[in-house]
Amino acid sequence: MNLIRSISQQIWKNFGLTRFVSIKATDFKYVHGISSKDEENRLQLQAKGAEDHLWHDINLKNVVNDPNLCFLEVGCGVGAQTSALLSRLPKKTHVLGIDIDPKQIYVASKKLSEFIPERVTLKVLDITKEKFQENSLSGAYISWVFEHISYDDSVKFLRQLKTSVKKGGIIINNEIIMDPDLGMVVKDANGEVPSNVRKFLNALVDYQKTIKGDANFGLKNNMISCYKDSNITNFIYRPIEMKYPKNDLPNSISYSKSLFKSVSKSLITSGFISTKDYKNALNELDYSEEIIWNSGQILAFTDDNSSDNSFLGIRC
Numbered sequence: 001m002n003l004i005r006s007i008s009q010q011i012w013k014n015f016g017l018t019r020f021v022s023i024k025a026t027d028f029k030y031v032h033g034i035s036s037k038d039e040e041n042r043l044q045l046q047a048k049g050a051e052d053h054l055w056h057d058i059n060l061k062n063v064v065n066d067p068n069l070c071f072l073e074v075g076c077g078v079g080a081q082t083s084a085l086l087s088r089l090p091k092k093t094h095v096l097g098i099d100i101d102p103k104q105i106y107v108a109s110k111k112l113s114e115f116i117p118e119r120v121t122l123k124v125l126d127i128t129k130e131k132f133q134e135n136s137l138s139g140a141y142i143s144w145v146f147e148h149i150s151y152d153d154s155v156k157f158l159r160q161l162k163t164s165v166k167k168g169g170i171i172i173n174n175e176i177i178m179d180p181d182l183g184m185v186v187k188d189a190n191g192e193v194p195s196n197v198r199k200f201l202n203a204l205v206d207y208q209k210t211i212k213g214d215a216n217f218g219l220k221n222n223m224i225s226c227y228k229d230s231n232i233t234n235f236i237y238r239p240i241e242m243k244y245p246k247n248d249l250p251n252s253i254s255y256s257k258s259l260f261k262s263v264s265k266s267l268i269t270s271g272f273i274s275t276k277d278y279k280n281a282l283n284e285l286d287y288s289e290e291i292i293w294n295s296g297q298i299l300a301f302t303d304d305n306s307s308d309n310s311f312l313g314i315r316c
């Protein structure tokens with residue numbers, strides 16, 4: 001943590017944030033109730049498997065390159081996607097990674113130590129509470145975060161982001177869909193969604209609503225209304241289908257089991273699923289024949305009037 005705290009107040013101010021908020025991990029209800037090490041491994045696996053799908057046509061080399069601005073990574077977690085982001089930005093662009101969870105920021109500070117402080121600054125910060133200065137950012141990357149906060153808080157945050165990201169900037173946002181038919185689609189040998197996997201995923205969607213989140217935030221209509229309600233007008237929605245070749249099935253199963261494990265404590269202790277059904281779901285995953293991950297991606301541009309965003313190297 002000393003490393004994080006040692007970052008100068010000046011850099012902190014330059015990046016449009018007014019103060020350091022100290023948040024106790026216990027203040028924050030996170031569906032993935034597992035140890036930091038397991039969550040780190042899960043996020044690393046997730047980022048590795050998803051990188052080609054999420055970034056395949058995104059090149060940020062032409063993002064506004066001003067030393068007074070930084071590129072915000074919202075909910076950076078353990079920094080599992082930060083290297084992918086850095087590699088697509090101009091060499092001089094500074095990334096400010098923020099996350100509500102001090103434990104994850106601590107892990108990220110170790111993982112990204114080679115980039116700190118020249119290219120990366122990390123901060124513990126709650127996006128539902130913090131204020132950002134206008135025109136202080138060149139863009140923002142948000143991956144799998146709005147599922148954890150309320151719709152209204154996502155809208156409030158995006159409204160602010162629209163004024164904080166300078167004209168000509170971009171907001172990239174990936175969000176999950178966990179619905180067993182539209183999101184995480186697991187198929188058995190008969191091409192059917194196994195019953196306990198279905199039960200588990202439905203329980204996850206229901207549970208997340210009780211902590212104000214939305215495990216289906218990535219569905220087209222949800223993301224589009226959220227951006228429209230945020231007064232962001234220049235954006236596109238893209239469905240992202242992560243379908244892996246047959247020989248990758250063992251990795252998909254292993255990641256899926258780590259995801260189920262990560263939320264099992266929250267679901268079982270709150271009574272949304274029984275231990276028996278959870279174990280049966282893990283067993284069904286072992287025998288699954290195909291797993292497809294569907295997500296939603298928004299590319300939003302802060303220049304309301306420009307329809308030509310090709311300068312960012314993105315095929316829309």
Ligand SMILES: C[S@@+](CC[C@H](N)C(=O)[O-])C[C@H]1O[C@@H](n2cnc3c(N)ncnc32)[C@H](O)[C@@H]1O
Pocket residue numbers: 030043044047074075076077078079080081098099100101104125126127128142143144145148149
């Ligand atoms: C599923 S993880 C994704 C982490 C990272 N983006 C990645 O792809 O590896 C969601 C992250 O959002 C963070 N988060 C949730 N609510 C937040 C809030 N209100 N403010 C800041 N970060 C938040 C969590 O702590 C967690 O690290």
